[in-house]
Amino acid sequence: MNTSQGERGAPxxxxxxxxxxxxxxxxxxxxxxxxxxxxLDRGGRTLRWxxxxxxxxxxxxxxxxxxxxxxxxxxxxxxxxxxGRDAAYDRAGLGAxxxxxxxxxxxxxxxxxxxxxxxxLNAGPAILVGHSWGGxxxxxxxxxxxxxxxxxxxxxxxxxxxxxxSVRVAEAALxxxxxxxxALPRAVPSRNALYRAALSxxxxxxxxxxxxxxxxDEPLDRAExxxxxxxxxxxxxLAEQRLTATAVPEIRRHRAEAPPRPRCRRRS
Numbered sequence: 001m002n003t004s005q006g007e008r009g010a011p012x013x014x015x016x017x018x019x020x021x022x023x024x025x026x027x028x029x030x031x032x033x034x035x036x037x038x039x040l041d042r043g044g045r046t047l048r049w050x051x052x053x054x055x056x057x058x059x060x061x062x063x064x065x066x067x068x069x070x071x072x073x074x075x076x077x078x079x080x081x082x083x084g085r086d087a088a089y090d091r092a093g094l095g096a097x098x099x100x101x102x103x104x105x106x107x108x109x110x111x112x113x114x115x116x117x118x119x120x121l122n123a124g125p126a127i128l129v130g131h132s133w134g135g136x137x138x139x140x141x142x143x144x145x146x147x148x149x150x151x152x153x154x155x156x157x158x159x160x161x162x163x164x165x166s167v168r169v170a171e172a173a174l175x176x177x178x179x180x181x182x183a184l185p186r187a188v189p190s191r192n193a194l195y196r197a198a199l200s201x202x203x204x205x206x207x208x209x210x211x212x213x214x215x216x217d218e219p220l221d222r223a224e225x226x227x228x229x230x231x232x233x234x235x236x237x238l239a240e241q242r243l244t245a246t247a248v249p250e251i252r253r254h255r256a257e258a259p260p261r262p263r264c265r266r267r268s
Contacts, residue, residue: 056084
């Protein structure tokens with residue numbers, strides 16, 4: 001049973017469910033049918049996601065990049081629901097999902113959660129869409145347990161053979177100040193120049209993806225704030241960033257053990 005405080009002081013139960021509801025409001029704001037929330041018990045901790053659409057050839061699982069959560073896919077569900085069902089989930093410790101019982105996230109734990117989610121959707125093999133680091137658990141699942149995987153779509157995927165130290169250092173240098181800023185008490189947004197500037201940058205990024213998203217999206221801003229509001233979420237982001245380097249030998253081993261893939265036919 002969940003208590004008021006989860007693993008390592010993480011808020012559990014109602015608090016994280018409210019974060020899930022904030023994500024659902026943000027992603028459902030531009031969907032006529034809204035979105036549905038889901039959760040799955042993973043041995044005493046809860047994995048949470050939001051989904052939209054129904055039917056289709058195969059469900060689509062949206063796997064966010066390193067330290068990212070379901071709100072990062074906000075521009076995608078309005079397009080995908082035309083074709084069928086899609087689900088965007090938060091990995092353990094991130095967003096609305098409770099952290100793993102281990103002290104840090106692990107590749108095996110993330111793989112097991114993804115496998116459990118696809119099977120729980122109970123709609124047959126899924127098409128996995130992985131962005132950046134999210135492409136790694138998608139590929140690992142396809143290599144190790146191919147039965148629940150109908151196909152892969154890798155969006156700017158992270159690649160284990162490309163790990164420049166300069167890139168890792170730069171990411172860490174940018175991420176820590178951002179998380180420290182998130183931990184500070186928030187001023188009134190209308191009086192906070194830095195907050196307004198951040199919203200402007202996010203609005204411009206969304207406008208590049210969707211011409212209709214010119215004005216700041218308040219439900220999405222609130223959801224993006226909620227997914228880094230708690231200490232365990234920020235710790236999970238930093239731990240996952242470290243995992244991108246420490247998991248490389250394991251990924252190489254699984255890639256070597258994977259059966260040969262059939263060659264794709266080129267269309268003339």
